Amino acid sequence: MRGMSVALHPTIALLQTSSLTTVVQQEIERAILVGEYAPGFKLNEAALAKKMGVSRGPVREAFRMLDEAGLVRTEKNRGVFVRDIPVDEAIEIFDLRAAMDELVGKQLAVHITPPQLKEIRALVSAMEKAVKALDAHSYHLLNLKFHDRLVELAGNRKLTAIYRKLIKELSLFRRLNLADGWLMPISAGEHRKIVTAIASGDAEKAGRAMFDHVMDSKQRTIANDLRRQSRADGAAPAA
Numbered sequence: 001m002r003g004m005s006v007a008l009h010p011t012i013a014l015l016q017t018s019s020l021t022t023v024v025q026q027e028i029e030r031a032i033l034v035g036e037y038a039p040g041f042k043l044n045e046a047a048l049a050k051k052m053g054v055s056r057g058p059v060r061e062a063f064r065m066l067d068e069a070g071l072v073r074t075e076k077n078r079g080v081f082v083r084d085i086p087v088d089e090a091i092e093i094f095d096l097r098a099a100m101d102e103l104v105g106k107q108l109a110v111h112i113t114p115p116q117l118k119e120i121r122a123l124v125s126a127m128e129k130a131v132k133a134l135d136a137h138s139y140h141l142l143n144l145k146f147h148d149r150l151v152e153l154a155g156n157r158k159l160t161a162i163y164r165k166l167i168k169e170l171s172l173f174r175r176l177n178l179a180d181g182w183l184m185p186i187s188a189g190e191h192r193k194i195v196t197a198i199a200s201g202d203a204e205k206a207g208r209a210m211f212d213h214v215m216d217s218k219q220r221t222i223a224n225d226l227r228r229q230s231r232a233d234g235a236a237p238a239a
Contacts, residue, residue, distance in 0.1 A: 024052055025062035032071050032082055033171045034141065039084035043072065070169045085169055087225040093166050094218035098211050100163055101147075104154045105194070105210035106203040116153055117199055120146065124191050131184045139184055144171070146191060150210075183220065190216060 028048065031037050043063065049056045063080045066072045073083050085093075123146045130139040144167065151163045190213045197209035 020054060021058040021061045021065070024048075024054060024058045025065045027052065028059075028062055028066060029069070029071060029168070032066075033144075033168060034137075037082045039082050041082045043080045043082065045080070069165065083169075087221065090170060090221055091218060093170050094214055094221065097163070097166055097170070098214035098218070100151070100159060100166075101210040101214050102207040103159070104151050105198060105206035105208075107154045107156075108150060108198045109201055109203040109206035111155075112153065112198055117195075120149060120153075120198075121195055123149065124188070124195050127188050127191060131188050134184075136184065139188075143187070143191075150194075187217075 028037075028043070037043065045056050045059050045063070049059045052059070063072060063074065067074050067080070071083055072080050074080050123142060127139055127142045127146065130136075130142060147167065148164065151160050154160075190209075194206070194209045194213060197206040200206070
């Protein structure tokens with residue numbers, strides 16, 4: 001009858017809520033990964049719900065999912081904050097990622113197809129254009145896409161899932177590493193070297209190129225952290 005509200009079946013209601021929560025979670029995650037919400041930033045449940053046009057329930061559940069993913073931390077009676085990963089934890093992630101990338105490089109050198117090789121070459125060309133334009137934001141996004149696509153092309157779903165979780169946690173450090181414009185050409189050159197090694201069909205060479213790239217990123221992270229600490233110490237007032 002017209003004007004009567006129809007109660008949803010519990011399963012349908014659950015699916016709708018779950019789908020909405022996923023959309024909210026993905027949007028907040030995207031904002032964190034591209035730097036819209038910096039480490040330490042307090043996420044306001046009510047403000048986000050209003051901004052996205054949803055109730056607070058999906059936002060609250062999205063916070064729980066993001067906490068499990070390691071992107072936010074929930075502090076009792078204080079709220080939800082974007083995580084600021086300590087440098088020692090980042091270094092541990094770099095070491096894990098290096099081993100995974102080495103495996104990916106070896107597999108791609110043997111199994112990559114010509115269309116796939118063309119695709120990753122195009123990504124590197126786009127990265128080089130971003131370097132010339134001094135566009136650090138676009139470079140960062142292309143950097144993420146390049147590495148994610150390489151892992152995806154390796155065809156190991158478990159490895160891809162674990163890798164993506166690690167990369168999300170490292171996202172801020174990678175942005176900081178590229179914040180200084182002079183580092184972007186160096187990074188782009190390393191990516192070009194990776195593609196050349198994969199195209200050569202030499203598994204050991206490709207694995208080593210990817211491993212070395214991650215280790216170089218790790219060293220840049222350590223150096224950047226030391227510089228930030230030095231600047232912070234220099235700015236601190238005398239006791």
